[in-house]
Amino acid sequence: MAMLKVTDLNVYYGSIHAVKGVSFEVQEGEIVTLIGANGAGKSTTLNTVAGLLKARSGSVEFEGESLVGIPAHKMVSKGIALCPEGRRVFQDLTVRENLEMGAFIRTDAEATEMRTVVYDRFPRLKERRNQRAGTLSGGEQQMLAMGRALMSKPKLMMLDEPSMGLAPILVQEIFDIIKVFNEMGTTVLLVEQNASMALSVADRGYVLETGRVVKTGTGSELLVDDDVRKAYLGG
Numbered sequence: 001m002a003m004l005k006v007t008d009l010n011v012y013y014g015s016i017h018a019v020k021g022v023s024f025e026v027q028e029g030e031i032v033t034l035i036g037a038n039g040a041g042k043s044t045t046l047n048t049v050a051g052l053l054k055a056r057s058g059s060v061e062f063e064g065e066s067l068v069g070i071p072a073h074k075m076v077s078k079g080i081a082l083c084p085e086g087r088r089v090f091q092d093l094t095v096r097e098n099l100e101m102g103a104f105i106r107t108d109a110e111a112t113e114m115r116t117v118v119y120d121r122f123p124r125l126k127e128r129r130n131q132r133a134g135t136l137s138g139g140e141q142q143m144l145a146m147g148r149a150l151m152s153k154p155k156l157m158m159l160d161e162p163s164m165g166l167a168p169i170l171v172q173e174i175f176d177i178i179k180v181f182n183e184m185g186t187t188v189l190l191v192e193q194n195a196s197m198a199l200s201v202a203d204r205g206y207v208l209e210t211g212r213v214v215k216t217g218t219g220s221e222l223l224v225d226d227d228v229r230k231a232y233l234g235g
Helices: 042-049 072-078 095-102 108-121 123-127 138-150 168-183 195-201 219-223 226-232
Strands: 004-013 016-026 031-035 057-062 080-083 156-160 187-191 204-209 212-218
Touching: 004 042, 016 031, 016 042, 016 212, 031 042, 031 168, 031 195, 031 219, 042 156, 042 187, 072 080, 080 138, 095 108, 095 138, 108 123, 108 138, 123 138, 138 156, 138 168, 168 187, 168 195, 195 219, 195 226, 204 219, 212 219, 219 226
Parallel strands: 031 187, 031 204, 080 156, 156 187
Antiparallel strands: 004 016, 004 057, 204 212
16 A cells, blocks of 8 residues: 555645646655646645645555545644755754644654754754854755654655755755655655756656646666757756
8 A cells, every 4th residue: 555645636726626636646655756847837736736826636655545625734644744944944943843833733752852963964064053053054954844744753854845946956865865755765856946856766656747647667767768858957
């Protein structure tokens, strides 16, 4: 049984049909990526899975249980964490306070354990733990957003455009961290415009165009696919 199974998802913004019959699945332990151009429906799909948007039709199942109608704030207790596009850290709170916000469903002992894990993975966050999040660089804020999502000890981590607006050297660092999360046992669903980086870490990928899945394959298959190379990899 797939950990996450999305079937025939249809999502509208008013009269605009943004996601058109999208189906995909994520097996436990995988990194799966949704790639495509701006406006392809990637983030809309992710936000619908996360309970932030309502589907017109279709089903979303996590570990065999329907997520349809479950509000976004209840997803964390199911074992799902979303690291949203644009980082969205609490600017006026310190790094440590931001991390604690991510552990609200955990006991104090579990929160302390996860904070140690996060500080091990993100030494810069440990150095800046008493600094206000709004004073961090863009790369550091992205690390904080990912660390905060990790604090809930999720089974499934959903990442929306984690490399957006970051310098190339930081992009590599962020994707290295995604691989580390996965090696720690976290299943990852990744939405990303940087198709080459996403496919290089992903077990499998789905290509979205104008709200539809037009191609799927392993990360390595899609990296050498002619259509994908022409459209997204500059090949």
